[in-house]
């Protein structure tokens with residue numbers, strides 16, 4: 079990998095990945111969903127036309143994180159065509175920002191116009207409770223260029239990409255999520271996501287610091303996908319499942335197993351929102 083500071087031609091070509099996927103699936107989906115930690119089971123509800131392991135798609139990074147299957151699933155959910163990324167790779171697996179963003183750029187190249195991003199996160203806001211779902215209002219990017227400590231040209235390009243002056247997270251979709259939640263008597267939190275590289279969970283001092291800079295939840299993913307999606311003109315909505323909460327005075331042990339377990343238990347709320355949102359996205363494409 080070149081260490082040049084100047085962006086150059088991309089070494090990852092979504093076109094090759096698109097060709098490989100098109101070889102197996104010739105459908106059209108306007109909606110893409112990234113299923114994060116513990117939420118992969120939602121993929122089982124998709125009426126799948128094709129399910130491809132990431133390893134079979136050129137350029138796709140492979141996933142090693144717990145509860146991340148690493149499959150691209152094309153099909154319909156509640157009758158609406160969609161493409162799901164069942165699991166993601168993370169910066170802490172050694173990938174750069176651009177590598178983590180690559181699957182999202184492939185979804186866009188396949189025709190996706192709205193992206194629903196889900197993740198697991200630790201709650202920073204004092205009113206955040208385990209099992210809550212938070213609508214991401216905005217984020218604070220503390221991930222630099224990625225976990226590989228390489229300033230690779232693609233990541234640099236992504237960081238510098240011009241993007242619309244409008245907000246990153248779509249206000250209209252957010253409003254729709256609130257209405258869906260209210261209609262089902264589900265409390266939907268709303269807040270700012272702090273994206274860090276991990277892989278270690280935070281110290282008590284770090285949780286306090288992230289709260290002070292304006293964070294409501296903290297996690298190790300999402301930023302790269304949202305940046306690339308917005309620079310490609312997609313509408314984006316983000317949902318965080320709160321799997322643990324920062325209580326500086328009553329610290330808890332956070333483990334990846336527990337995070338995955340709690341995230342899975344919040345699946346019914348995420349399912350409700352995703353099903354409602356894909357309907358909205360289908361009716362009103364970007």
Ligand code: HPA
Pocket residue numbers: 198199200201279280296297298321322332337
């Ligand atoms: N910190 C970072 N990432 C996370 C956390 C956390 O507390 N919980 C789930 N993902």
